[in-house]
Amino acid sequence: MANLRPKTDTGTQLQIDALVFDVLGTLVDEPTGIRAAIGEIGTLRPTPDESRVTELLSMWQQHIEGEQRRILDGDRPYVNSDVLDGEAARLVAETAGVDDPAAVTALALSGRRLPPWPDTVTGLARLAERFPLIGLSNASRRALLGVNAHAGLRWHQALSAEDARTYKPDPAVYELAVTVTGRPPERLLMVATHAWDLRAAQAVGLRTAYVARPVGDPPTTADRFDVYADDLADLAARLDAS
Numbered sequence: 001m002a003n004l005r006p007k008t009d010t011g012t013q014l015q016i017d018a019l020v021f022d023v024l025g026t027l028v029d030e031p032t033g034i035r036a037a038i039g040e041i042g043t044l045r046p047t048p049d050e051s052r053v054t055e056l057l058s059m060w061q062q063h064i065e066g067e068q069r070r071i072l073d074g075d076r077p078y079v080n081s082d083v084l085d086g087e088a089a090r091l092v093a094e095t096a097g098v099d100d101p102a103a104v105t106a107l108a109l110s111g112r113r114l115p116p117w118p119d120t121v122t123g124l125a126r127l128a129e130r131f132p133l134i135g136l137s138n139a140s141r142r143a144l145l146g147v148n149a150h151a152g153l154r155w156h157q158a159l160s161a162e163d164a165r166t167y168k169p170d171p172a173v174y175e176l177a178v179t180v181t182g183r184p185p186e187r188l189l190m191v192a193t194h195a196w197d198l199r200a201a202q203a204v205g206l207r208t209a210y211v212a213r214p215v216g217d218p219p220t221t222a223d224r225f226d227v228y229a230d231d232l233a234d235l236a237a238r239l240d241a242s
Contacts, residue, residue, distance in 0.1 A: 017188065019188075060091070136161075192209075
């Protein structure tokens with residue numbers, strides 16, 4: 001995939017004690033998983049209109065992002081991702097004309113059945129030979145357990161934003177990783193496909209690695225991350241070189 005980005009400075013010696021990974025989008029293909037579940041509900045079967053599914057997926061994403069923003073802004077008390085997924089599922093089902101409670105429940109749980117990217121499992125295994133690996137996700141503890149199991153993700157530790165009762169990019173979420181490792185933030189490398197996620201990690205003092213994915217938030221020309229990689233194999237190679 002074409003990726004307009006500055007070259008990684010492989011001459012820079014990164015002193016890293018652990019890798020901290022975003023999960024949704026970076027390691028699993030969240031839009032594809034949710035899209036597949038939407039295409040299976042009620043009136044959209046057996047041959048869903050892809051434009052209609054895209055519209056409903058956008059509705060789902062906008063609800064999640066909007067409600068997380070309201071929580072971050074203090075306009076809504078904290079609720080975990082299970083609650084937000086349930087709200088999004090009901091909204092999508094109602095819009096699609098589906099009133100089957102079982103279908104709504106299945107849709108609400110679809111965020112736990114997300115496919116990994118082709119390089120994810122082998123890439124994590126390779127990186128785990130050198131570093132402790134920590135997952136750091138906005139998904140709830142229960143949802144993160146499901147995502148990890150379904151996608152075959154292997155961690156040394158998986159942390160949920162639920163433990164901070166807020167969502168990324170709140171600094172408190174990144175500080176969970178600092179606390180659990182007991183290491184200075186500059187000894188941790190945050191890996192994500194979302195530039196906004198990496199900017200927030202930088203603000204807490206973490207080093208940063210951007211991994212390109214089709215669903216990510218690409219860096220701007222103003223961003224300066226420590227590593228830019230095309231996938232996890234490329235990330236591992238660049239860390240070996242640095």
